[in-house]
Amino acid sequence: xxDDNTTAILESLRQKYRHIVLDYFHxxxxxxxxxxxxxxxxxxxxxxxxxxxxxxxxxxxxxxxKIEGRNPxxxxxxxxxxxxxxxxxxxxxxxxxxxx
Amino acid sequence: xxDDNTTAILESLRQKYRHIVLDYFHxxxxxxxxxxxxxxxxxxxxxxxxxxxxxxxxxxxxxxxKIEGRNPxxxxxxxxxxxxxxxxxxxxxxxxxxxx
Numbered sequence: 001x002x003d004d005n006t007t008a009i010l011e012s013l014r015q016k017y018r019h020i021v022l023d024y025f026h027x028x029x030x031x032x033x034x035x036x037x038x039x040x041x042x043x044x045x046x047x048x049x050x051x052x053x054x055x056x057x058x059x060x061x062x063x064x065x066k067i068e069g070r071n072p073x074x075x076x077x078x079x080x081x082x083x084x085x086x087x088x089x090x091x092x093x094x095x096x097x098x099x100x
Numbered sequence: 101x102x103d104d105n106t107t108a109i110l111e112s113l114r115q116k117y118r119h120i121v122l123d124y125f126h127x128x129x130x131x132x133x134x135x136x137x138x139x140x141x142x143x144x145x146x147x148x149x150x151x152x153x154x155x156x157x158x159x160x161x162x163x164x165x166k167i168e169g170r171n172p173x174x175x176x177x178x179x180x181x182x183x184x185x186x187x188x189x190x191x192x193x194x195x196x197x198x199x200x
Contacts, residue, residue: 046194047187079179083186087147090190094146097197 009043010053017053017085021061024081037088041096047086054082109143110153117153117185121161124181137188141196147186154182 013036020032040050062072113136120132140150162172 044194044198047190051183051187076176079183083151083179083183086183086186086190087151090147090186090193093190093193093197094144097193098144 006043010049013040013043013045014053014057017050018057020085021057021078021081024078029081033084033088036085037092040089041092045089047089050086050089051082054078054085110149113140113143113145114153114157117150118157120185121157121178121181124178129181133184133188136185137192140189141192145189147189150186150189151182154178 016032016036016039020029020036023029023032058075058078061075065072065075116132116136116139120129120136123129123132158175158178161175165172165175
């Protein structure tokens with residue numbers, strides 16, 4: 001991945017993932033997670049790309065919490081969000097394979 | 101999934117997952133994770149099956165730690181193991197789809 005179009009796609013997914021994470025323990029994100037997985041699937045995204053998006057976001061949020069003098073350990077809970085998203089993407093690939 | 105053969109496959113995977121978890125922070129489990137994902141892929145396992153295997157194992161280990169008077173919070177670290185395993189399985193499905 002390297003051209004402008006791919007960069008734009010990744011940036012869009014990064015924004016969407018950020019919204020999912022920030023909403024995850026406050027409202028129902030089922031639909032947003034499904035849509036994210038669908039989009040990632042459409043662009044044939046690798047799990048490593050999603051893990052990278054997650055890790056960068058966690059770094060950002062940890063920096064923010066540190067500035068506010070809060071403990072960044074709560075961010076570990078967002079591993080559940082990552083599991084949820086990857087699980088949906090994996091099922092999407094699996095389902096497609098079954099249908100081919 | 102319901103017949104005896106499937107039950108045996110799931111039991112075998114459950115044992116292998118248990119070994120991966122117990123080794124995860126002590127030795128290199130890359131190969132074991134890859135083999136587990138390969139086997140799960142061969143049996144067309146759903147991520148929900150793996151999450152179930154993980155959840156049941158965590159319940160077992162939590163019960164054990166409780167008996168020993170130890171804090172089961174350390175089990176949360178094994179979410180990394182789950183992420184690793186699902187990520188490998190997802191890549192396996194994705195790669196196969198690319199090759200079809």
